[in-house]
Amino acid sequence: MDGKRLLAIVLASAFAVSCGGGGTTTTGASGAATAAATSASTGAPGTGAPTTAAGGNQPKLADLLAAAKVSQYKITYRITASGGGADAFSGEQSWYFKPPRSRFDFGSNVGGQTTTISFFSLPEGSFYCFAGGGSAQCLAIAGAGSPLDQNLAVSMQQSLVNHPDQYGGTFSQSKTIAGQQALCYDVKATAAAATGLSSGTFCYSKEGIALLSQFSASGSSWSMEATNVSTTVPDSDFTLPAKPLGR
Numbered sequence: 001m002d003g004k005r006l007l008a009i010v011l012a013s014a015f016a017v018s019c020g021g022g023g024t025t026t027t028g029a030s031g032a033a034t035a036a037a038t039s040a041s042t043g044a045p046g047t048g049a050p051t052t053a054a055g056g057n058q059p060k061l062a063d064l065l066a067a068a069k070v071s072q073y074k075i076t077y078r079i080t081a082s083g084g085g086a087d088a089f090s091g092e093q094s095w096y097f098k099p100p101r102s103r104f105d106f107g108s109n110v111g112g113q114t115t116t117i118s119f120f121s122l123p124e125g126s127f128y129c130f131a132g133g134g135s136a137q138c139l140a141i142a143g144a145g146s147p148l149d150q151n152l153a154v155s156m157q158q159s160l161v162n163h164p165d166q167y168g169g170t171f172s173q174s175k176t177i178a179g180q181q182a183l184c185y186d187v188k189a190t191a192a193a194a195t196g197l198s199s200g201t202f203c204y205s206k207e208g209i210a211l212l213s214q215f216s217a218s219g220s221s222w223s224m225e226a227t228n229v230s231t232t233v234p235d236s237d238f239t240l241p242a243k244p245l246g247r
Contacts, residue, residue: 059206061169061185068161068208072098074237075209076228079153086220089151098233104154122238129241136241152195152217153224157210159195160202166193169202177203177211178226184212207231 074096081089089106096103102121107114115132129138149155160167169185176182182203189197200215213224 058171058174058183061167061171061187061202061204062164064183064204064206064208065161065164066208067206068204068210070099071207071209071231072233073207073209073229073231074233075226075230077153077224078227080223081153082221084218084220085150086152086222089153092227093151093153095154096233096237098235098238101238103238104151106151118241120238120240127240127244131241138240138242138244140244152220152222153213156195156197156213156215156217156222159193160187161208163193166190167197172201175203178229180205180209180211180226180229182211187215205229 074094076092076094079090079093081087092107094105096105100123104119106117113132115130118129118131120127120129126141127138128141129136167187167189169187172184172186174181174183182205184201184203186199187197187202188199189195196218197215198217200213200217202210202215203212204210209226209229210224211226211229213222215222
């Protein structure tokens with residue numbers, strides 16, 4: 001299969017995330033079946049009542065977003081999205097961060113076959129990989145659109161972290177999510193923000209790990225809640241499962 005054809009399949013398949021919903025796991029394309037074993041904590045999302053009401057000496061949202069830039073973690077989310085074509089992203093997603101490296105896994109179940117679609121951002125380049133049915137393929141990407149561009153769950157967090165000056169956050173409460181203490185903020189975007197967000201609720205750990213996002217933007221509604229969090233991220237999680245085509 002040539003590179004252009006594989007890229008077309010990747011871009012098309014990335015929007016089939018919701019088919020089956022259970023197609024993604026933290027093992028992902030690299031075969032890193034360590035997320036559950038090394039999880040810092042697990043638990044039902046949103047467990048327990050809020051432990052802190054609004055007010056008090058809580059960190060500023062901007063401080064948590066700054067911490068997110070240097071934190072390493074891997075996390076699995078349950079995502080529910082609707083409207084504006086966002087339904088395709090409902091299901092599970094797993095994200096991996098070990099600056100400057102990152103990886104995003106999406107699941108697709110088409111015709112009864114589960115495929116993991118992974119996007120790797122590494123110092124040596126960006127790559128898409130397919131893993132399923134006992135085989136894997138990868139493609140190096142340069143100057144091509146990414147499925148992440150259409151995934152507001154990802155792009156919203158990236159915008160918050162990279163442009164904190166374009167958002168204002170007021171602390172609302174703290175609660176437990178996936179075994180982690182979450183600090184929650186009511187967030188509003190300024191006119192400069194390009195995400196289409198008017199307002200939403202975003203919860204972070206003290207390390208800046210996004211644990212909950214609930215917002216509406218660009219005609220779609222999103223809810224993203226962490227179900228499994230680990231701060232142990234081995235280098236093997238960023239090993240491509242196959243040699244990129246053309247290299």
